[in-house]
Amino acid sequence: MTDTALLAKGFALLAEGYQTLALAYSAPAGASAPAPAGTPPPPLHSVPDDEEKPEVCPAHGKPFIDGNYGPYCPSQSDDPAWANAKGYCNIKPKNVAVWLRTHA
Ligand SMILES: [Zn+2]
Numbered sequence: 001m002t003d004t005a006l007l008a009k010g011f012a013l014l015a016e017g018y019q020t021l022a023l024a025y026s027a028p029a030g031a032s033a034p035a036p037a038g039t040p041p042p043p044l045h046s047v048p049d050d051e052e053k054p055e056v057c058p059a060h061g062k063p064f065i066d067g068n069y070g071p072y073c074p075s076q077s078d079d080p081a082w083a084n085a086k087g088y089c090n091i092k093p094k095n096v097a098v099w100l101r102t103h104a
Contacts, residue, residue: 053093058100064093 056063057073059082064071073091077083082099084090091099 054096055093057089057091058096059091059103060089070094 054064057075059077059079060073060075062073062075065074071093073089075089076087077089077091082090
């Protein structure tokens with residue numbers, strides 16, 4: 001193989017490399033990912049459950065207060081279905097989803 005042929009081969013390889021690179025960059029996001037189609041791998045950092053819990057009572061707009069029995073809303077409730085024996089709001093972060101479902 002002559003030097004010229006070697007050089008030509010080198011340039012050809014280089015061109016091929018650039019073409020591959022261009023293809024990879026022009027492909028839509030996700031399409032260039034080498035991962036096979038199907039079930040995606042689980043995220044390394046899944047969102048902890050407590051980050052999804054609201055910090056404010058949706059009925060009264062008051063932030064939940066940490067009590068001995070967990071966070072609670074300090075407001076008095078005018079909704080008997082969501083009040084405790086003393087008439088205080090019984091909505092808690094863990095049952096907010098239920099409240100939202102019935103008050104949509
Ligand atoms: Zn409340």
